[in-house]
Amino acid sequence: MIQVQTVTFTYDGESRSVLRGATFVVAPGEHxxxxxxxxxxxxxxxxxxxxxxxxxxxxxxxxxxxxxDRRHAPEIRRRVGMVFQNPDRQIVxxxxxxxxxxxxxxxxxxxxEIRRRVxxxxxxxxLDALRHRSPQALSGxxxxxxxxxxxxxxxxxxxxxxxxTAYLDPVGRRRVLDVLDCLQREGIAILHVxxxxxxxxxxxxxxxxxxxxxxxxxxxxVILKEPGAWSGIGLETPxxxxxLERLRQDGVDLPADVLTVExxxxxxxxxxxxxxxxxxxxxxxP
Amino acid sequence: xxxxxxxxxxxxxxxxxxxRVKILWAIAFSxxxxxxxxxxxxxxxxxxxxVGAMSGIPFRRFxxxxxxxxxxxALLFLLHAxxxxxxxxxxxxxxxxxxxxxxxxxxxxxxxxxxxxxSAGLFLTLTTPPGLLVLGLERLLKPTGRLGVPYTELxxxxxxxxRFLPMLHETFLQVRDAQRSRGSDTRSGTLPGRLRAVSALVxxxxxxxxxxxxxxxxxxxxxxxxxxPRTGLTTPRFTPPDVAACVxxxxxxxxxxxxxxxxxx
Numbered sequence: 043m044i045q046v047q048t049v050t051f052t053y054d055g056e057s058r059s060v061l062r063g064a065t066f067v068v069a070p071g072e073h074x075x076x077x078x079x080x081x082x083x084x085x086x087x088x089x090x091x092x093x094x095x096x097x098x099x100x101x102x103x104x105x106x107x108x109x110x111d112r113r114h115a116p117e118i119r120r121r122v123g124m125v126f127q128n129p130d131r132q133i134v135x136x137x138x139x140x141x142x143x144x145x146x147x148x149x150x151x152x153x154x155e156i157r158r159r160v161x162x163x164x165x166x167x168x169l170d171a172l173r174h175r176s177p178q179a180l181s182g183x184x185x186x187x188x189x190x191x192x193x194x195x196x197x198x199x200x201x202x203x204x205x206x207t208a209y210l211d212p213v214g215r216r217r218v219l220d221v222l223d224c225l226q227r228e229g230i231a232i233l234h235v236x237x238x239x240x241x242x243x244x245x246x247x248x249x250x251x252x253x254x255x256x257x258x259x260x261x262x263x264v265i266l267k268e269p270g271a272w273s274g275i276g277l278e279t280p281x282x283x284x285x286l287e288r289l290r291q292d293g294v295d296l297p298a299d300v301l302t303v304e305x306x307x308x309x310x311x312x313x314x315x316x317x318x319x320x321x322x323x324x325x326x327x328p
Numbered sequence: 329x330x331x332x333x334x335x336x337x338x339x340x341x342x343x344x345x346x347x348r349v350k351i352l353w354a355i356a357f358s359x360x361x362x363x364x365x366x367x368x369x370x371x372x373x374x375x376x377x378x379v380g381a382m383s384g385i386p387f388r389r390f391x392x393x394x395x396x397x398x399x400x401x402a403l404l405f406l407l408h409a410x411x412x413x414x415x416x417x418x419x420x421x422x423x424x425x426x427x428x429x430x431x432x433x434x435x436x437x438x439x440x441x442x443x444x445x446x447s448a449g450l451f452l453t454l455t456t457p458p459g460l461l462v463l464g465l466e467r468l469l470k471p472t473g474r475l476g477v478p479y480t481e482l483x484x485x486x487x488x489x490x491r492f493l494p495m496l497h498e499t500f501l502q503v504r505d506a507q508r509s510r511g512s513d514t515r516s517g518t519l520p521g522r523l524r525a526v527s528a529l530v531x532x533x534x535x536x537x538x539x540x541x542x543x544x545x546x547x548x549x550x551x552x553x554x555x556x557p558r559t560g561l562t563t564p565r566f567t568p569p570d571v572a573a574c575v576x577x578x579x580x581x582x583x584x585x586x587x588x589x590x591x592x593x
Contacts, residue, residue, distance in 0.1 A: 092550050116552055124550040130498075131540055132547030136458035136491060137335065143459065143561040148552035153563050160561060174337045174457075178494050192551060 044068040044091060044122070044200060044233070049100035050254075051086060060086045062254030063100065070199060073226045074233045075242050075262070078251035079276035084204070084235045085127070087251060091202045091233070092124040105199070120149065123193025125203040129185035138180070138188055139164065139173040145196040156195075163194040167221050183214025187221060194225070201225065203234035207241065219244070237277055242266075243301060250275040263299060282306045335457050340384040342455045346570045347464025353577055354452045360584050361441055361448075368584050369440070375580070376447055383455050393450050394443075401439045408435035462487040463560050480557050488544075499536040503529055 044067060051061040060083040068074050078084055089095040090102045093109040104121055107114040126132045135141025142163050146156040164170045167187040172180065177188060186206055193201065206222070207215040219241055226232050234241070242248060248262040252274055258265045265271050272279045279287075286300045286309065296313065300306050337343075342350075357372065364372055380390065410420075414430025453461070466483035473479050504514070507528055514525040 089546075094546060094550055116554070119550060119552045124547075126543070126547055126550075128543065130495065131543035132550075134488070134491060134544070134548060134551075136487065140457065140459040140561060144548075144553075145551040147558045147560050148554065150557070150559050153559060153561060156559060156561050174335065176334055196551065 043070065043103075043105060044231070045101070045103040046087070046090070047101045047103070049087070049090060049097040049102060051083075051090070051095060052098050059098070059254055061090075061097070064251065064254065064256050065100075066249055066256050066259055068200065068231055068233050070231050071226070071229050072231045072247065073222075073245045074231075074247045074249060075245040076233060076235045076249045076251060077237060077242065077275040077277070078257075079274075082251050082276075083254055084251055088124070088202050088204055088233070088235060091200070092122050093118045094124070116149075120196050121198055122200045122202055123196055123198035125186075125189045125193055125201065125206060127204040127208060129182075129189040132189050132192070133177040133185065136176065137173070138169060138175050138177060141177055141188060142191045142195045145192055149196065159195040159197065163191040166194055166225065167191045168217075181214065183210050183217055186210065186214070186218050190218075190221060190225075198230065200231045200233065203232070205235050205237070207236065207238050237275075239277070239280060239301070248275075263301070266301065267299065334453070336385055336389065336454045338384050338455065340382060340455070341569060342379060342383040342451065344567075344569065345455075345573055346564045346566050347456050347460045348468050348564055348566075349570045349573050349577075350452050350456060351461075351464055351468060353573065354448050356577055356581055357448045358445055360581065361444055364584060369437075371580075371584075373440075373444060376444055376451075379451055380447070383451055385451070385454050390447075390450065390454075393454065394446065397446055401443055404442055405435040405439040408438050457562070458487065458490065459560050460562055460564065463562075464564050467564055478555075481555055484558070492541075492544075495540055496537060499540065500529075500533055503532045503536060506532075 046064055046066050048063045048065050049061050050059055050063055052059045064083075064087060076084055076087065086095065090097060090109065091104070093102075093104075093115045096102075096110055102109040104114075104118045107118055107121075109115075109118060133141050134144045139160050142160045143156050146159050151159070160173075161170075164173055167190055169184065169187055169191060172184065177185065180188060190201075190203070190206070201222075203222075206218050210218065215238070219238070222232055222234070222241075223244070236242060242262050245262055247260060248258060248265050249256050250258040250265065250271075257274060258268070258271065280301060282303050283301050283306075286296050286306055290296050290298065294313070296309050300309050357376070360368070361372055409427055409431040410425045412428050412431030412434055414428035416426045416428055417432065419426040456464070462483050465486065466480055469477065469479035469483060507525065512525045512528055514522055514529065516522075517525070
């Protein structure tokens with residue numbers, strides 16, 4: 043379990059704290075999204091989970107191991123895989139498979155075990171065919187998947203990702219989200235920073251960070267119903283939700299928790315079906 | 329785009345050789361090349377051609393890997409041909425330069441030496457995965473560890489430097505385009521203006537590079553990097569063909585460096 047306990051953090055030479063008592067837990071196998079306005083400290087918080095940053099006050103425990111103890115750092119980094127926002131800045135290898143092998147190589151594993159892990163990680167993100175390519179030659183989406191494969195080869199229990207779908211086209215974005223779903227089904231807990239509505243709704247829990255503290259922690263749909271929740275997590279209410287809200291205000295009988303196009307289509311079809319049935323009843327059979 | 333000299337997967341005899349043997353071959357070849365006479369040169373060129381044929385690298389791919397270096401080869405040839413003393417074959421009217429027979433011979437030699445040197449380097453990188461190349465370099469440097477040389481870090485630094493070059497180039501292009509879009513141009517205008525434009529590139533380029541280096545270090549740490557020995561996807565293995573390659577290399581070196589052999593060549 044990841045336990046973040048009243049974490050406060052101030053960067054060296056700055057007076058203002060980025061984190062001011064952030065507290066939450068992530069259980070094994072959970073899918074949690076972290077959201078919040080730009081500059082609220084999401085990336086800083088994520089770096090605490092991998093022992094890249096150590097709290098100024100408070101505690102971060104990974105399966106009971108404190109990130110304060112530097113001796114725990116290698117084990118913590120094996121358990122919590124960290125994927126940064128910009129894949130170009132985290133690719134170390136000259137070929138795809140050599141990059142994936144970097145983490146297991148740092149663990150000092152024998153070449154046969156490294157080969158097994160590289161094969162498994164590349165298969166998990168469907169990059170087997172590109173294993174001998176230079177990372178420079180990959181598309182944006184493929185680079186993100188490579189960055190994910192690089193940490194999967196460490197066989198982590200938790201995966202922390204910083205906006206893994208940012209700047210991707212719809213195909214690349216879908217591919218990354220599908221891979222994350224698949225990994226969660228395999229039992230890896232996922233904590234990812236995102237502003238992507240589909241990813242947000244797909245998660246078990248939504249954490250919203252604002253002013254250095256966790257403002258909301260609960261099921262995404264429950265949180266998003268709260269007044270001001272959308273702007274609090276740095277998002278705009280989706281147009282389709284605004285449209286249905288407007289129709290509801292005009293007296294159209296529609297459910298209040300519609301957030302996606304698919305849900306809106308279902309609600310409107312239900313409404314039309316109800317009217318057709320009503321019309322036929324009133325008018326009698328033709 | 330795939331970089332020109334990048335590893336080309338294969339299963340030929342050259343691909344299967346231990347990277348340490350290939351590195352030693354490349355080093356010995358480069359030294360012998362500049363000491364060889366005509367017969368020695370022909371022998372080395374024939375060896376290089378044989379290695380090329382055995383590597384299974386398509387000739388077209390090899391030529392494209394040479395890429396713009398052809399311009400350098402031509403330039404080396406022309407400079408030596410026209411700027412050397414010796415019997416004049418053809419004088420350019422009104423210019424203090426002339427094509428000389430000595431220059432022609434020297435131009436051929438230098439261009440050929442350069443071409444052979446680059447080809448040897450290309451055969452090494454085209455047939456060896458970069459990771460294995462670095463691991464081979466690390467193993468070759470291992471004896472220096474006893475003298476306190478941090479050989480693992482040294483070899484790893486080489487691989488990171490190679491990885492960093494395309495990133496540096498990309499940052500340069502981004503900064504240059506950003507400056508151009510705001511009216512700064514390094515290609516036209518007065519000299520002071522162009523110097524100002526170039527100096528405006530330097531600060532953001534340096535800053536961007538430091539940021540990238542910082543982020544890369546952070547990402548490496550996040551994946552458990554610590555100074556010291558690491559393992560890799562493959563381990564260099566010394567097999568009977570490697571022994572044969574080493575014996576052959578020893579013979580060639582002996583043949584070309586023995587004083588008697590030198591006189592013969």
